[in-house]
Amino acid sequence: MLSASSHGRTPAAIRLVAAVVLLGLVLAFPALAPDPFILSVGVVIASYAALAVAWNFVGGLTGYISLGHAAYSGLGGYGTALLITEAGVNPWVSMVVAALLVGAAAVPIGIASLRVRGASFVIVSIALVLILLLVAQSWAGVTGGSNGLRVPRPFGTDVLRPEQHERFFYLFVALTLVALVLWWLIDRSRLGTGLKAIREDEDKAQALGVPTFAYKLVVFVVSAFFTAMAGGMYALWFGSLDPIFQFSILTGSYLVLMSLLGGVRSLLGPVVGAVIVGYAVEFFKNQYGDTQLHLVALGLLLALVVLFMPDGVIPWLTSQLDRFRPGGTSIREVDAAQLAEERKALEEAKR
Amino acid sequence: MTFLETNGLTKAFGGVRAVDEATVSFQEGRINALIGPNGSGKTTFFNCVTGMIRPDSGTVTYRGRDVTGHAPHRIARAGLGRSFQLCRVFPRMTVLDNVLAGVRSTGLAHRLRGAHNPDDIARARELLARVGIEHLERSEARDISYGQQKLLELAGVLMAEPDTIMLDEPAGGVNPALIGRIATLVRELNAEGRTFVIVEHNMELVMSLSDHVVVFDRGRPIASGAPADVQNDPRVLEAYLGV
Amino acid sequence: MSLSLLLQSLILGLLLGGLYALLAAGLTLYFGVMRVVMIAHSAFLILAAYLAWFFTKQTGLDPLLSLFITVPLFFAAGYVMQRALLSRLRPATLTMMSVLLTFAIALVIEGGLGYLFSGTQRRIQLGYSGASLELWGARIAVVKLIAFGLAAISLLALFLLLKKTRFGQALRATIQHREAAQLLGIDTDRIAGFGFGLGLATAAVGGTALALDATIYPSLHWHWIGPLMAIIVIGGLGSIPGAAIAAMILGVTQALLQIPMGTTWAQTVFYVALFATLMFRPQGFFGGRLAQRF
Numbered sequence: 100m101l102s103a104s105s106h107g108r109t110p111a112a113i114r115l116v117a118a119v120v121l122l123g124l125v126l127a128f129p130a131l132a133p134d135p136f137i138l139s140v141g142v143v144i145a146s147y148a149a150l151a152v153a154w155n156f157v158g159g160l161t162g163y164i165s166l167g168h169a170a171y172s173g174l175g176g177y178g179t180a181l182l183i184t185e186a187g188v189n190p191w192v193s194m195v196v197a198a199l200l201v202g203a204a205a206v207p208i209g210i211a212s213l214r215v216r217g218a219s220f221v222i223v224s225i226a227l228v229l230i231l232l233l234v235a236q237s238w239a240g241v242t243g244g245s246n247g248l249r250v251p252r253p254f255g256t257d258v259l260r261p262e263q264h265e266r267f268f269y270l271f272v273a274l275t276l277v278a279l280v281l282w283w284l285i286d287r288s289r290l291g292t293g294l295k296a297i298r299e300d301e302d303k304a305q306a307l308g309v310p311t312f313a314y315k316l317v318v319f320v321v322s323a324f325f326t327a328m329a330g331g332m333y334a335l336w337f338g339s340l341d342p343i344f345q346f347s348i349l350t351g352s353y354l355v356l357m358s359l360l361g362g363v364r365s366l367l368g369p370v371v372g373a374v375i376v377g378y379a380v381e382f383f384k385n386q387y388g389d390t391q392l393h394l395v396a397l398g399l400l401l402a403l404v405v406l407f408m409p410d411g412v413i414p415w416l417t418s419q420l421d422r423f424r425p426g427g428t429s430i431r432e433v434d435a436a437q438l439a440e441e442r443k444a445l446e447e448a449k450r
Numbered sequence: 451m452t453f454l455e456t457n458g459l460t461k462a463f464g465g466v467r468a469v470d471e472a473t474v475s476f477q478e479g480r481i482n483a484l485i486g487p488n489g490s491g492k493t494t495f496f497n498c499v500t501g502m503i504r505p506d507s508g509t510v511t512y513r514g515r516d517v518t519g520h521a522p523h524r525i526a527r528a529g530l531g532r533s534f535q536l537c538r539v540f541p542r543m544t545v546l547d548n549v550l551a552g553v554r555s556t557g558l559a560h561r562l563r564g565a566h567n568p569d570d571i572a573r574a575r576e577l578l579a580r581v582g583i584e585h586l587e588r589s590e591a592r593d594i595s596y597g598q599q600k601l602l603e604l605a606g607v608l609m610a611e612p613d614t615i616m617l618d619e620p621a622g623g624v625n626p627a628l629i630g631r632i633a634t635l636v637r638e639l640n641a642e643g644r645t646f647v648i649v650e651h652n653m654e655l656v657m658s659l660s661d662h663v664v665v666f667d668r669g670r671p672i673a674s675g676a677p678a679d680v681q682n683d684p685r686v687l688e689a690y691l692g693v
Numbered sequence: 694m695s696l697s698l699l700l701q702s703l704i705l706g707l708l709l710g711g712l713y714a715l716l717a718a719g720l721t722l723y724f725g726v727m728r729v730v731m732i733a734h735s736a737f738l739i740l741a742a743y744l745a746w747f748f749t750k751q752t753g754l755d756p757l758l759s760l761f762i763t764v765p766l767f768f769a770a771g772y773v774m775q776r777a778l779l780s781r782l783r784p785a786t787l788t789m790m791s792v793l794l795t796f797a798i799a800l801v802i803e804g805g806l807g808y809l810f811s812g813t814q815r816r817i818q819l820g821y822s823g824a825s826l827e828l829w830g831a832r833i834a835v836v837k838l839i840a841f842g843l844a845a846i847s848l849l850a851l852f853l854l855l856k857k858t859r860f861g862q863a864l865r866a867t868i869q870h871r872e873a874a875q876l877l878g879i880d881t882d883r884i885a886g887f888g889f890g891l892g893l894a895t896a897a898v899g900g901t902a903l904a905l906d907a908t909i910y911p912s913l914h915w916h917w918i919g920p921l922m923a924i925i926v927i928g929g930l931g932s933i934p935g936a937a938i939a940a941m942i943l944g945v946t947q948a949l950l951q952i953p954m955g956t957t958w959a960q961t962v963f964y965v966a967l968f969a970t971l972m973f974r975p976q977g978f979f980g981g982r983l984a985q986r987f
Binding site: 289296300307308 | 500501502521522523524526527531532534538539540541542543547550551552553554555560561562563564565566606607609610
């Protein structure tokens with residue numbers, strides 16, 4: 100596991116080798132996949148990975164949890180589709196332009212939701228998806244409403260389905276890699292230190308001179324941009340858009356679950372989470388079809404993660420293992436507020 | 451030019467005026483102390499000055515500039531560093547990263563450079579050595595003792611290169627040996643030209659450390675002057691003892 | 694004709710605003726006692742509506758009688774939820790994690806309802822379902838009046854409970870300053886649990902009122918949570934009168950906008966207002982000192 104902020108627990112050489120092997124396996128996946136269906140599942144998981152890494156620019160670096168990232172992927176998808184069909188722009192150019200537009204739109208949204216702390220950010224993130232769903236469904240003239248919107252394929256008709264899947268798989272992997280590299284660069288930069296300071300204690304960060312609002316806004320916009328890129332790419336692959344699925348709170352909560360499960364503090368956490376949750380979601384859909392049980396399963400899993408492993412499954416597993424290790428010390432589960440509490444008691448006692 | 455002063459500063463919570471038309475001026479290059487009974491509005495006053503709370507009315511002037519209602523990071527940039535009551539560090543960052551969070555950044559290129567560059571690290575280590583916790587640089591801040599966290603907080607504040615340092619109860623909750631160490635540090639830093647404004651309950655410390663004392667009661671200053679004068683001021687005795 | 698239409702919309706807006714106000718008061722209570730944005734509030738609303746529907750379907754009795762079951766049940770559920778689940782979260786990350794936890798609860802409720810009762814739309818048929826009053830040319834359904842009455846009585850009861858009783862005093866003290874309340878000898882943990890129970894009880898009442906005249910389906914709660922959250926932000930997080938005023942104003946605005954814009958577009962008024970509030974007055978418009986810090 101590449102842990103973002105720990106320097107040198109595992110030698111760099113080993114980590115590099117592990118990363119190369121991992122990447123090799125990922126790139127070999129289309130060749131190893133036994134049939135086109137499995138391959139298409141791979142594409143879906145790769146798209147989730149791109150989305151989750153994009154989400155983690157905000158979630159991981161600042162600790163602000165957005166439940167409404169589907170708003171940006173959906174806008175990216177519709178933007179791409181409309182630029183192709185209405186303006187006749189090249190599909191790939193459309194995808195990038197749409198993502199840039201979404202990034203620009205994220206500026207006022209960020210200004211409104213990041214100015215005050217926490218609660219209003221979450222409220223806006225949810226409200227945004229709900230409002231876009233309303234608009235996309237009502238504005239049928241443009242979005243096709245509930246009938247959906249067809250997206251022209253970027254590759255010619257001579258490219259068969261499995262070939263399409265393979266190409267898009269590599270495209271999603273490439274997008275994920277670009278996002279990962281940028282996340283890593285930010286994480287280790289001074290900007291990243293400031294952001295993590297915000298995640299830990301926003302007042303304190305401000306008092307040290309960190310321009311918290313501007314920092315949050317920067318990663319918020321970056322996050323919206325990458326989410327929209329992934330959404331646009333998905334639109335090109337899937338070939339049709341339906342508001343219900345594009346502007347879905349569920350999609351947003353998948354991203355949260357993936358990142359939390361994998362660990363928001365680590366570079367590859369969201370990718371690990373995307374593989375686990377993405378596979379589980381596809382499996383569930385396949386096994387139980389349309390019943391509402393997948394909602395129950397998702398809800399229970401999310402609750403378990405939030406209650407028992409808010410740092411992710413890998414830190415949780417290591418701490419569980421530590422318990423059984425002889426002489427291992429239990430991980431201290433304290434944080435700023437608890438420390439403050441203890442201190443208050445201490446002071447009270449002194450008086 | 452005025453150094454740091456407030457004029458008619460007021461902040462009410464609900465019906466209670468925590469700070470009530472406080473007009474205070476602090477002296478440059480000195481160790482200023484702000485004392486007063488519990489609930490007299492010292493911390494709220496502190497928070498208004500450093501921008502953590504927006505005052506209802508009145509002004510804060512720092513080096514001739516009106517900084518009233520500025521965002522806290524702008525006030526910090528202007529050279530006014532602060533610590534928090536009960537001490538706040540970033541619990542899940544390493545001790546070294548805690549200090550590095552105080553690096554002053556200017557411009558985009560500077561911000562995108564690696565956080566762990568040799569110059570910054572050297573300076574951070576120097577500050578950690580200065581407060582005496584350099585051996586802990588790899589520990590997470592939540593794993594070190596409270597006293598060590600207090601020292602760490604001070605190192606972080608220093609990293610931001612403030613001219614003026616406001617400390618909210620630096621001696622609160624720490625053992626006498628550490629209080630002595632903090633006092634020595636404050637004196638040294640002051641001798642190097644840094645101004646201090648200290649909120650403190652420990653009278654012994656205040657009287658031995660400070661050059662200028664401002665006494666707060668019910669949200670406003672009731673007396674100020676040299677420690678010895680203030681100590682014998684009847685108004686101060688009244689506020690403290692309620693006689 | 695247009696005048697009576699206007700009047701009708703105005704009255705319908707006020708009636709709907711009453712229900713919004715009651716539910717927003719519940720949300721405000723959770724936020725007040727624990728700084729929690731309770732996403733599952735509207736899911737519990739729909740759950741209560743389903744329980745009312747199921748009760749009537751099984752027993753043939755009036756759905757209003759289901760209140761005697763759902764209100765105590767929801768109160769207890771709220772208490773347990775706060776004590777057993779939310780209080781386990783770490784204080785430092787409480788705001789974010791509580792949103793996720795209550796979101797998870799909402800998903801479980803929605804999924805559970807869908808599994809048990811299927812996604813089919815349901816509606817209670819009552820003897821007085823079709824009855825309406827005529828008032829200067831405006832036709833107002835009796836069930837809407839009953840729903841409003843229910844909401845108004847509950848809101849009044851809640852208000853009196855908070856203002857006049859010792860428990861209410863303790864609850865308000867806890868909301869305003871938890872530590873200070875503890876110093877006064879108030880068991881703030883228990884009070885927070887009761888605050889949650891009360892909040893959930895408003896969802897029980899609201900759900901029954903909703904079931905009287907609306908078609909219900911499991912995913913309906915998403916249509917409620919957005920407007921409700923907008924209301925509490927605009928009202929200034931943490932202020933019950935603020936939330937009530939915002940609820941009435943927005944309810945009426947929505948109803949009036951329905952005339953020229955249609956139902957769907959009229960819904961967007963909540964989000965536009967929410968967005969504008971955060972842009973220009975993030976502390977909300979009606980009291981609510983808490984918002985500045987959250």
